[in-house]
Amino acid sequence: MEEKTLRTNIFTEVRNLIEQRLNNGHFIPGETPIRYAGRIYDAQEVINLVDSSLDFWLTAGRYTEQFETRLADFFNVANAFLVNSGSSANLLAVSALTSPTLGETSLKPGDEVITVAAGFPTTLNPILQNQLKPVFVDVDLGTYVSRGDYIAQAVGAKTRAIFLAHTLGNPIPLNEIVKVCKDNELWLLEDCCDALGSLYDGKPCGTFGDIATLSFYPAHHITMGEGGAVFTENDAVARAVSSFRDWGRDCYCVGGESNTCGMRFSQQFGTLPLGYDHKYVYSHIGYNLKATDMQAAIGCAQLDKLSSFIDRRINNFEKIHKGLLKYEDRLVLPIATPHSTPAWFGFPITVRENAGFTRNEITLFLENRRVETRNLFAGNLLRQPAYQNIQHRVVGNLTNTDRIMNDTFFIGCYPGIGPEHISYMLEIFAAFFKEH
Amino acid sequence: MPPPIKLPAFVAEIFDHALDLRTFVLRPEGQVPRFRPGQFLHLAIDPFDPTKHWPDSRVFSIASSPTDRSRIRITVSRVGKFTSRMFEELKTNSRVWVKMPYGTFCPTLTSDSTVVLLAGGTGITPFVSFVEWAAQNQLKGKIHIHYAARSPELLIYREFLESYVSQHDSSSLFLYAEEKETQDNEVLFGRISTKQVWSALPNPGNAKFFVSGPKEMIDSYRSELLSYGANSKVVFTDQWGE
Numbered sequence: 001m002e003e004k005t006l007r008t009n010i011f012t013e014v015r016n017l018i019e020q021r022l023n024n025g026h027f028i029p030g031e032t033p034i035r036y037a038g039r040i041y042d043a044q045e046v047i048n049l050v051d052s053s054l055d056f057w058l059t060a061g062r063y064t065e066q067f068e069t070r071l072a073d074f075f076n077v078a079n080a081f082l083v084n085s086g087s088s089a090n091l092l093a094v095s096a097l098t099s100p101t102l103g104e105t106s107l108k109p110g111d112e113v114i115t116v117a118a119g120f121p122t123t124l125n126p127i128l129q130n131q132l133k134p135v136f137v138d139v140d141l142g143t144y145v146s147r148g149d150y151i152a153q154a155v156g157a158k159t160r161a162i163f164l165a166h167t168l169g170n171p172i173p174l175n176e177i178v179k180v181c182k183d184n185e186l187w188l189l190e191d192c193c194d195a196l197g198s199l200y201d202g203k204p205c206g207t208f209g210d211i212a213t214l215s216f217y218p219a220h221h222i223t224m225g226e227g228g229a230v231f232t233e234n235d236a237v238a239r240a241v242s243s244f245r246d247w248g249r250d251c252y253c254v255g256g257e258s259n260t261c262g263m264r265f266s267q268q269f270g271t272l273p274l275g276y277d278h279k280y281v282y283s284h285i286g287y288n289l290k291a292t293d294m295q296a297a298i299g300c301a302q303l304d305k306l307s308s309f310i311d312r313r314i315n316n317f318e319k320i321h322k323g324l325l326k327y328e329d330r331l332v333l334p335i336a337t338p339h340s341t342p343a344w345f346g347f348p349i350t351v352r353e354n355a356g357f358t359r360n361e362i363t364l365f366l367e368n369r370r371v372e373t374r375n376l377f378a379g380n381l382l383r384q385p386a387y388q389n390i391q392h393r394v395v396g397n398l399t400n401t402d403r404i405m406n407d408t409f410f411i412g413c414y415p416g417i418g419p420e421h422i423s424y425m426l427e428i429f430a431a432f433f434k435e436h
Numbered sequence: 437m438p439p440p441i442k443l444p445a446f447v448a449e450i451f452d453h454a455l456d457l458r459t460f461v462l463r464p465e466g467q468v469p470r471f472r473p474g475q476f477l478h479l480a481i482d483p484f485d486p487t488k489h490w491p492d493s494r495v496f497s498i499a500s501s502p503t504d505r506s507r508i509r510i511t512v513s514r515v516g517k518f519t520s521r522m523f524e525e526l527k528t529n530s531r532v533w534v535k536m537p538y539g540t541f542c543p544t545l546t547s548d549s550t551v552v553l554l555a556g557g558t559g560i561t562p563f564v565s566f567v568e569w570a571a572q573n574q575l576k577g578k579i580h581i582h583y584a585a586r587s588p589e590l591l592i593y594r595e596f597l598e599s600y601v602s603q604h605d606s607s608s609l610f611l612y613a614e615e616k617e618t619q620d621n622e623v624l625f626g627r628i629s630t631k632q633v634w635s636a637l638p639n640p641g642n643a644k645f646f647v648s649g650p651k652e653m654i655d656s657y658r659s660e661l662l663s664y665g666a667n668s669k670v671v672f673t674d675q676w677g678e
Contacts, residue, residue, distance in 0.1 A: 055487045062486040065441035069469060078438045078470050235437050235472070235542075242439070252437075256489055260440070260478065260538050 086215020
């Protein structure tokens with residue numbers, strides 16, 4: 001039998017198995033957990049995965065090419081790179097800007113990077129790992145992102161970059177922040193790990209700054225298990241990203257290829273002998289942060305669903321928001337940044353100071369009734385054990401960051417949540433407020 | 437530069453310019469990948485199986501603008517076994533595989549920039565991509581083109597370049613026939629004159645120079661431009677195949 005026919009037969013069986021599995025789930029209120037996030041897939045993801053496995057190419061191959069191309073088209077940028085996680089993407093984005101190939105504009109040890117402490121650690125970590133100094137500013141409650149005036153006040157003589165996440169999918173005020181960057185010649189790095197599909201002024205987040213990142217961990221807008229991406233319009237930055245991702249090498253041939261530039265044995269690098277094999281020339285102290293073609297295969301099937309995923313997140317968010325409006329005197333409900341349409345990662349809620357109950361009391365109530373909750377990641381990163389001795393600067397105060405650490409949580413609005421889940425969640429909120 | 441991808445394409449059109457000089461227009465299955473003007477592709481005649489390594493291929497500069505995502509143009513000179521196979525085997529609707537984009541020989545244009553392009557023979561192709569792209573995107577800036585071929589008939593992109601220059605007052609085109617004198621007043625006899633290249637520029641110190649063609653030509657003009665005072669950082673050469 002021909003391989004094509006054998007594959008088709010295998011895919012038919014895979015489809016049967018997955019459809020049977022996915023048809024077995026029924027929502028039982030109070031028993032079935034309502035997750036804050038999760039992978040949404042059908043048979044096509046698994047068929048792609050099996051297809052890629054049968055290729056047994058393993059490293060970046062046809063699915064990686066397809067995924068990177070489609071992602072670049074989604075953002076209308078020239079360069080998109082698949083990597084093995086969103087955290088790796090952040091590490092690469094910052095590391096790439098330290099490349100000597102960028103000349104005077106490259107980030108150097110001791111340079112300052114403005115960021116926030118109310119977020120996920122691996123937005124901050126690459127700043128520290130590259131011997132840069134973070135400068136922290138506060139965020140607003142409700143939007144959970146910082147403000148242009150806070151950022152402008154934080155710019156100092158050594159400030160060279162701004163690295164901010166669109167927290168829980170809500171865009172940072174990009175018009176104001178891009179202006180600060182232009183006025184002060186700063187790099188802007190957008191952490192879009194929570195914000196694939198969020199729009200600002202009608203344009204996708206990630207296309208305003210110099211470089212941006214995505215995560216494809218199962219909690220995120222699309223998934224491939226582990227995975228992430230870096231994208232940029234800047235070719236010089238892209239070349240550095242590619243190098244840092246691929247062991248720091250100067251050559252950009254993908255695995256299994258050689259001499260695609262035709263100059264493999266004819267160039268001079270450093271004090272190496274003339275014509276030293278370009279495949280083994282290293283222009284950066286890099287990493288290996290590549291993903292496999294099997295991850296990309298899943299990602300390709302997920303990209304087909306991205307538009308519907310975004311719509312469902314937005315719709316779910318609106319329904320939950322409408323249902324919780326009556327408790328606004330006791331809960332700070334989320335607010336979209338002006339000019340934005342967030343593809344919300346989650347539905348953040350802050351317990352008001354005079355609410356009469358604590359964050360842990362309400363989250364415990366929800367959790368006991370199978371409604372999953374999460375804190376807004378690390379709360380205030382500066383209060384985490386790992387960051388007690390870091391070199392940093394704080395501009396203004398971090399009052400709201402501390403409020404978030406103490407009083408904020410989020411629930412899910414991901415596409416796995418349907419109308420029956422939302423009705424149940426709102427019933428549980430009603431039950432809580434009846435008791436409080 | 438955008439990461440390269442592999443994709444099948446069909447030969448949509450074939451244009452014969454001379455006995456051993458032919459242009460192929462390729463229509464990929466799906467969109468043409470993003471690329472920068474000046475980049476090149478690898479073309480394979482034999483089918484590519486994604487479970488195996490890339491088959492034997494050769495590189496060709498892309499001679500069309502990246503703005504058009506439906507087709508790619510390459511101009512091929514028959515010089516060896518592989519290009520002979522292309523001339524003999526590829527017909528309209530033949531299926532080939534391409535992987536692209538590659539290369540960093542990419543001129544750019546801003547309103548205050550002056551770009552000088554020196555091309556010999558099919559070395560004009562990356563510049564055709566660039567000029568077409570600049571025209572389609574209505575980019576401002578000065579483009580000065582020096583285009584040489586063995587004989588006037590081999591200046592195959594002459595008409596296109598003349599049309600561009602006629603619509604852009606600040607740009608210029610110099611044509612050269614290296615081996616055959618002509619009655620055509622617009623075509624100079626002999627090789628591109630570096631002296632003329634340099635003296636035609638009001639402010640050569642602000643210009644960027646791009647040289648594309650046979651290796652000997654590239655080496656020669658690079659060295660001559662440097663001797664005229666060009667900074668080595670602003671002389672770019674299409675070095676593939678060294």
